[in-house]
Amino acid sequence: MTTLPLALKLANQPCLVVGGGEVAWRKIQTLLGSGARVVVVATFVSEEVREQCSAAGIRVHERPFRDDDVAGALLVVAATGDPAVNAGVQRACEEHRVLVNCVDDAEHSTAQFPAIVNRGPVTIGISTQGTSPTLARRLREQIEALLPDSLGPLATYLGGRRGQVKEALPESHARQKFWDHALDSELVDLVATGQIDRADERLSEMLTAPVKAGIVSLVGAGPGDPDLMTLKALHRLQRADVVYHDKLVGAGVLDRCRRDSRRVDVGRRSGDGVDVATRQASINSRLAADARQGMRVVRLKGGDPLVFGRGGEEIAWLAEQGVPFEVVPGITAGLGCAAIAGIPLTHRDWAQSVRFVTGQVHRDTHPDWPELAKPDQTLVVYMGLRALRRLCERLMGAGAAATMSAVAISRATLPGQRVVPGTIGDLGDRVQEAALEGPLTTIIGRVASFARMDRP
Incomplete structure (x- = not known):
């Protein structure tokens, strides 16, 4: 991470936008939404932006940018569309030690505008450090879909009761436990539906009752x-x-x-x-x-x-x-391994049941090998790397055909996952040749013939 996410309090703070086009206006709107005092400097200002700035009470200077324009500003935005002008703004900001956002130029920016999810006072900013604004926007859309509109009123309500809770619970760890408990309770629904008086009653009840045990x-x-x-x-x-x-x-x-x-x-x-x-x-x-x-x-x-x-x-x-x-x-690993290898654990014609077994058998346990060797089922073996050869030999000794399909899957769903198909007659050799490492899961049965090798 080369950038530190911070929330800047811009209310009534001086900010400069250099540029007078559509992109500049979008930045101006964001700054105005934070309560900033915005000044615009641009050689050319579109008629639409001029009218919008006038309506918002923003001072506009239609002239070339000067280095001393950045003096006194908390944040400067360079949005001219001219790389040479933007570079000059960046240099001036560096000299005056002012934060600058150069639009579409993360390398020369000391501040970046994140994609914002606003559930005021809850605000979430998503940044890709300038590498992919489109990805940041997509992430914002996903988060927007997850967060209810009632989140903002809930945060406002909780903030208004912090003093009451702090007075009742002076120890910080106790307060954290209390708030966790409160956010799991019906208090959230009461606030969301506007029943503030009932929410206050419930909050008071919880403050006088012990928080439930761990x-x-x-x-x-x-x-x-x-x-x-x-x-x-x-x-x-x-x-x-x-x-x-x-x-x-x-x-x-x-x-x-x-x-x-x-x-x-x-x-x-x-x-x-x-x-x-x-x-x-x-x-x-x-x-x-x-x-x-x-x-x-x-x-x-x-x-x-x-x-x-x-x-x-x-x-x-x-x-x-x-x-x-x-x-x-x-x-469970058996399901994950089957999924990444493309193996159906059950099949109407080939496998009417599935058995999960462990390759680390307790010495006092005696598996029913003839039962495990039946051909009309799927056998999923967990943790069987060391015992693989012996397992296959015992199955063949109990009547399973050496040509029965089998597949060994290493590090399923993780980077470096490996899928090695074979039969119970040769799988031990194949796994050794492939130098597979654990954790290893083995799937045995006709359905193992569906396996796809070394899927990415």
Whole structure:
């Protein structure tokens, strides 16, 4: 990031616009909307702009730009359409240490106009640092569609009650928890429908009642691509006080967390000497302890939290301890892998059922290999890189044909994803030749013949 987003308070501040055409007028309108005192200097001013400036009470000087025009201005806009004139404005601003926006010239601008979403007093600016104004506009349109018109009145209402809340709750952390609780309550709807008296009554009730206890959210991060998280998962990450995440949860997902949340990597590390049971007991205790302190705790897992992720053990512990919890499902790896490889997990003629199995079988577990080897189903194997050869051998030993289609998928939905198709008779060799790395998911069955290699 080479620019710092700032909100300039321009009310009654002097601003200069150099230029008298359509582009200049658009900038003038933006500045007027912020309450700025605008002066225009231009060699040529269109009749339309002259009339509009006159109606708005803007002084217009129809003459060439002079360096001393920028003196005393807080912000200058160069919008002449003449690169030489704009360059002269930029030099003058640099000499006088005045912020300047050169239209369509980010390199020589020390200030840039973002695409603006206005839900006054809530204002959102989107900037691409001058690289693509069209992209910024598209992002603005998407955000506009998400934000209700009632957001502005809500912000005004909350701002008017800050003093009341601060007096009742002098400790900053307590206030933050209170406001989070208030924004999850019916208070928002009361303000949106103009029922201000009832909103005030509800606010007073919440100030005298204890804020509800913390909660643990078991959240599925999906198969890897952050865009494949659910909206509810994103919402929980953005409100979490602390996030306990597995090693396989990528940086792209973690970047969606609230900036001031505490992030704790509790993933297993090879050779650290900590057995699985001890590690899980430690995680369980930390989840419960933080929730009892009133925190919003997220236990973030790759894929879906209840598919091969020890989520069942964690919710059993939380229930036993009386700790509130919820489960936010995610796209499990098997579904994500099938999607990027173009494989239908079920098929009217070839696969009437799907089985999810793990390649890391507990030593006391004895899989029903003849059942797994049946040809009219799809077998999805999680975490099976090391055991792939042995798995394929056991399936063939149980009656599966060596020519049965199979596909190994590495780093699904992430940069560098790989799709290696084959059969259970040769997939082990193909994976070794391709030097695939984990996490690896293997899909076995007739439907695996749909696989497309190394999709971008």
